[in-house]
Amino acid sequence: MKLLLASRNKKKLGELRRILLAEGLEGIEVVGLDDVPEFPEAPETEPTFEGNALAKARDAFNATGLPSVADDSGIAVDALNGMPGVLSARWSGGHGDDLANTELLLGQLRDVPDERRGGAFVCAAAFVSADEEVVVRGEWRGAITREPRGGNGFGYDPVFRPEGHDATSAELSPEEKDALSHRGRALRRLLPHLRASAQA
Numbered sequence: 638m639k640l641l642l643a644s645r646n647k648k649k650l651g652e653l654r655r656i657l658l659a660e661g662l663e664g665i666e667v668v669g670l671d672d673v674p675e676f677p678e679a680p681e682t683e684p685t686f687e688g689n690a691l692a693k694a695r696d697a698f699n700a701t702g703l704p705s706v707a708d709d710s711g712i713a714v715d716a717l718n719g720m721p722g723v724l725s726a727r728w729s730g731g732h733g734d735d736l737a738n739t740e741l742l743l744g745q746l747r748d749v750p751d752e753r754r755g756g757a758f759v760c761a762a763a764f765v766s767a768d769e770e771v772v773v774r775g776e777w778r779g780a781i782t783r784e785p786r787g788g789n790g791f792g793y794d795p796v797f798r799p800e801g802h803d804a805t806s807a808e809l810s811p812e813e814k815d816a817l818s819h820r821g822r823a824l825r826r827l828l829p830h831l832r833a834s835a836q837a
């Protein structure tokens with residue numbers, strides 16, 4: 638079975654691929670959007686991560702006919718009542734400007750004391766095939782730092798210090814991040830569905 642990972646974010650796509658390949662999925666060939674004919678990106682208008690993930694996976698399945706996985710993710714900061722949330726990718730206005738997004742977030746939290754800087758990375762992962770639609774969630778608790786640190790990962794990783802760690806998630810190795818991350822947790826919850834689909 639070909640499985641389409643429907644993300645237009647190269648670094649996110651790399652993580653999705655890495656997490657699934659580490660599981661050694663038998664009978665599944667993982668492909669990306671570069672491997673299929675182009676189709677337009679639908680705007681992400683849903684109020685929840687789950688709604689957006691499902692919409693992206695449905696779009697990909699409808700456009701290609703391939704069983705598809707999509708991820709909608711972001712960072713939910715307690716002191717901002719859960720924002721940036723589903724707006725994480727375009728928090729500073731433009732889409733996907735990681736540096737501007739993290740700088741804006743740090744500025745907003747400048748006067749927030751250490752004990753109230755908690756938040757979580759959230760990932761909803763959706764799988765859509767001819768036979769089923771499923772969406773699952775993974776969360777990773779931590780705190781927002783006062784300055785960026787580390788060069789791994791992407792997005793808000795340099796300003797997120799996972800619970801139980803002194804390092805930011807941009808200072809963790811890729812394997813460490815996958816073992817703990819919202820994305821790792823969500824994708825591992827999808828595995829039974831992917832395996833069943835490959836065997837059907």
Ligand SMILES: O=P(O)(O)OP(=O)(O)OP(=O)(O)OC[C@H]1O[C@@H](n2cnc3c(O)ncnc32)[C@H](O)[C@@H]1O
Nearest residue numbers: 644645646708709710711712725726791792793794
């Ligand atoms: O929608 P696709 O095409 O998959 O790509 P995207 O980058 O637009 O992805 P989202 O709409 O799900 O937005 C997620 C944003 O949340 C942030 N984010 C998500 N997962 C992250 C992670 O593991 N580390 C750091 N930041 C993350 C990052 O800034 C992303 O741009």
Ligand SMILES: [Mg+2]
Nearest residue numbers: 646681709726
């Ligand atoms: Mg997006």
